[in-house]
Amino acid sequence: MGAIYILWLRELKRYVRSKVQIVVSLGQPCLYLLALGFGLGPVFQRAGQGSYLQFMAPGVIGMTVLFSSVFSGIAMLWDRQFGFLKETLVAPVSRMQIMIGRTLGGATVAVLQGILILVICLIAGFRPHNWLAIPAAFLFVILIAVVFAALGTAIGSAIKDMQGFQLVMNFLVLPLFFLSGALYPLANLPVVLSFITRLDPLTYGVDGLRGALINHWHFSPALNASVLGLIALAFLSLGAYLFSKIEV
């Protein structure tokens, strides 16, 4: 347990200490929120869908958590190159504990980022339909964070250099975001797109968040939570397996 805790704590310390990075990583979601939220607002309104800011704020929170958690996993690349990974790999603790500590640390950081961006959304004018919904939203934020932190760990264990990182960014993280319904409603989509969005784990996370926050559900809360839970287990197993195979 000590190993899990100390590695979890390490991720947290790194986050709290890099103030510049906190600001930088919130810049992108803010841009989406302001440019798209206010820019597409009038069109959305005219289409009879209500306020676009209200609609997309949960999506932007989901995006923040997605980016933050995947990157924390991929940050393992730095630890690999700066050598710290080796220090943990030769220690007499199971790789499972190391992987769990790192992943939970990354997920915790992602949750904190999610909370920060929720606060920014509130400042920008976003209002949840009911303040009591915040805990439910919190649950979905945690699920999203664990799913993608585990995915990040799996990827971080498998790739070895920056080229791989770019590949993941362009062909995995951005599609996960754009195909998740974070920016548009899932109803009445073309068949192909509708099919693809159902394969994207983030879809269920964003739907859960949106449902909890503004009571706009596409799937049921139970379906969202159980799909995310299952995927989290699958990714954690995959991450644990790939992490146990690391050689440096």
Place this chain on the structure above:
Amino acid sequence: MIRVQNLVKTFGDFTAVKDISFDVAQGEIFAFLGPNGAGKTTTIKMLTTLLRPTSGKIELDGLDPTVQQKEARQRFGIVFQDPSLDQEQTAWENMDLHGVLYHVPRKVRAERTERLLKLFELWDRKDSYVKTFSGGMKRRLEIARGLLHTPRILFLDEPTLGLDPQSRNLLWNHVKHMNETENTTVFLTTHYMDEADKVAHRIAIMDHGKIVAQGTSLELKEQTESDSLEAAFLALTGSSLRDEGASSADQLRQVARMWRR
């Protein structure tokens, strides 16, 4: 304590370690010498469970590190050739994290950390981030950390690289002391022949993935009819220079430098 038989490691079609065998007895200080790219670090990585051997047998204190990984890891400590500190944490936190990973009880951890940081003259910088340290300080911290838990086998992979003579002296005196009082087995690699000559009981010379000679310093000198270990080393390995391919790690370090503040 360490027994290696017919150990082989290949990367693709390149064979880094070609069928080597050696034994290190308990309480012995054993030096592994060899030019760059000879396969010393690859061998250490296999001994310390970081790489899986392609074939051959390894025994650490009677354990097979490829199977009983955790038990084997409990028995050794290692100071790596390249840095392995967490730059974003303080010296104290690095020591503490290591102590937790190696199950050193809290009180003992604090005591030993203080003693080692004082010994390596890092105590007054214990709360500074490692990224603010000079190369020599990082190296010293790395060594102090490797000694925090008292391992039965200590691996030192070119520990004195980039250290001033004072620190080197300090390190070897401490290692010798550990060896004498706690009967710690020491397995080291170095490029400094005088160090090997001074501290090692036995020496193996490795070149192109093979062990070309092993024995005491005296035996090696007699075998090659040279008057110093350095001359013996050159007689055994030739005087041509070796190339090591730049690994993806080196390339990434370059990128990392661009990204970091």
